[in-house]
Amino acid sequence: MSDSPAxxxxxxxxxxxxxxxxxxxxxxxxxxxxxxxxGMWWFLGTEIMFFGGMFLGYLVYRRLYFPExxxxxxxxxxxxxxxxxxxxxCSSLTVVLAVRAAQLGNRRLQVKMLLLTxxxxxxxxxxxxxxxxxxxxxxxxxxxxxxxxxxxxxxxxGNNAKFxxxxxxxxxxxxxxxxxxxxQRHTQLFxxxxxxxxxxxxxxxxxxxGIFSVITFMAWRGKFTPEYHTPLExxxxxxxxxxxxxxxxxPLLYLIDRRPGx
Amino acid sequence: xxxxxxxxxxxxxxxxVWFILIxxxxxxxxxxxxxxxxxxxxxxxxxxxxxxxxxxxxxxxxKYTSEKxxxxxxxxxxxxxxxxLVLSLADFGTRFKG
Numbered sequence: 001m002s003d004s005p006a007x008x009x010x011x012x013x014x015x016x017x018x019x020x021x022x023x024x025x026x027x028x029x030x031x032x033x034x035x036x037x038x039g040m041w042w043f044l045g046t047e048i049m050f051f052g053g054m055f056l057g058y059l060v061y062r063r064l065y066f067p068e069x070x071x072x073x074x075x076x077x078x079x080x081x082x083x084x085x086x087x088x089x090c091s092s093l094t095v096v097l098a099v100r101a102a103q104l105g106n107r108r109l110q111v112k113m114l115l116l117t118x119x120x121x122x123x124x125x126x127x128x129x130x131x132x133x134x135x136x137x138x139x140x141x142x143x144x145x146x147x148x149x150x151x152x153x154x155x156x157x158g159n160n161a162k163f164x165x166x167x168x169x170x171x172x173x174x175x176x177x178x179x180x181x182x183x184q185r186h187t188q189l190f191x192x193x194x195x196x197x198x199x200x201x202x203x204x205x206x207x208x209x210g211i212f213s214v215i216t217f218m219a220w221r222g223k224f225t226p227e228y229h230t231p232l233e234x235x236x237x238x239x240x241x242x243x244x245x246x247x248x249x250x251p252l253l254y255l256i257d258r259r260p261g262x
Numbered sequence: 263x264x265x266x267x268x269x270x271x272x273x274x275x276x277x278x279v280w281f282i283l284i285x286x287x288x289x290x291x292x293x294x295x296x297x298x299x300x301x302x303x304x305x306x307x308x309x310x311x312x313x314x315x316x317x318x319x320x321x322x323x324x325k326y327t328s329e330k331x332x333x334x335x336x337x338x339x340x341x342x343x344x345x346x347l348v349l350s351l352a353d354f355g356t357r358f359k360g
Contacts, residue, residue, distance in 0.1 A: 034329050034331075037329065037332065038329070038331050038332065038335070041331075041332050041335045041336065042335055044335075044339070045335050045336075045338070045339035048339045048340070048342075048343050049339070049342065049343070049346075052342075052343045052346050052347065053346070055347070056346055056347055056350055056351075059347070059351060060350070060351070060354045063351075063354065063355065064354075064358060078291060078294075081291075082287060082288065082291040085287045086284055086287055086288075089280060089283045089284060089287065090280070092280075092283075092317060092321055093276060093277070093279075093280040093321075095321070096276045096320075096321050097273065097276060100270065100271070100273060100276070103268065103270045104270070236321075236322075237322055240317050240318075240321045240322050241322075243317060243321075244314045244317050244318070247310050247313045247314050247317070248310050248314065250287075250290075250310075251290055251294075251306035251307065251309070251310050252306075254291075254294075255290065255291070255294040255302075255306050256303075257302065258294040258295045258302075259294075259295065259296070259297040259302065260295060260297070
């Protein structure tokens with residue numbers, strides 16, 4: 001229905017029948033849209049607190065056991081981590097381009113961008129799974145045949161031995177054993193945080209992929225118009241937030257200490 | 263009645279932000295392999311904060327929104343987060359020496 005002055009003069013009930021997306025308890029579309037967006041922002045505020053607590057715990061132990069955390073961080077694959085960050089950034093781009101396509105009323109582009117978003121999101125999860133698989137092979141999963149000293153997942157080879165202060169203990173087997181036990185426990189703590197943080201992030205990604213599957217279906221059905229595309233927009237806010245969490249996780253987990261001589 | 267104050271950003275802006283984010287990601291990975299002493303962590307966090315700000319301002323539309331409550335929630339959430347992090351780390355940072 002077009003917005004003619006005559007519509008303003010009609011009773012409220014008729015007006016709402018003319019605009020099915022507008023719920024009766026809102027004055028107009030603008031207010032309805034702002035209320036929905038406000039709700040999502042409020043939720044994201046609680047999400048900041050949720051991840052903030054885990055980040056704080058991580059930072060406290062990272063400071064306390066810095067050498068062990070640095071050595072364990074170096075065992076993460078920097079190239080794969082960087083690539084995955086880029087994949088996630090691409091998914092955020094396709095989300096904003098999908099919202100823009102909705103604003104312009106371009107349904108084909110909207111669906112295309114949303115399908116790309118799902119593809120990038122699933123790729124991120126696949127790559128993350130590959131990284132977790134490597135950690136399993138290296139015996140770097142806490143409490144599950146965990147071993148940071150022996151085998152291919154050894155964290156005390158080469159420069160690391162010096163970095164962890166093991167080279168000074170070579171003549172004192174008792175102290176060496178004690179230090180190795182410490183390294184086992186403290187690196188295990190790093191991986192506990194690693195799996196908790198990346199796991200929580202991945203859970204958010206899985207939920208995001210679920211939400212965007214529904215959104216893509218709605219877009220394909222032509223639900224979103226330049227006048228009404230609030231679900232797409234606030235789902236986008238959630239997606240970008242999950243992206244931001246990763247933007248901080250990547251340097252904090254992968255880049256603790258990558259200096260060559262250290 | 264349905265006045266449309268919604269801001270539609272040019273797609274070029276989104277592509278530009280995307281490009282900057284990719285460059286910053288590669289930069290932060292590369293810079294971590296250079297010895298800057300204690301500044302490695304600082305640089306990594308500064309780059310991450312720049313990236314996050316770009317996502318919030320442009321991708322999440324905070325720069326163009328007319329809704330003041332969005333900004334109020336954002337600022338208060340970041341404020342509480344900093345309260346949590348700064349006060350707790352100031353405590354733990356000075357309690358255990360070495």
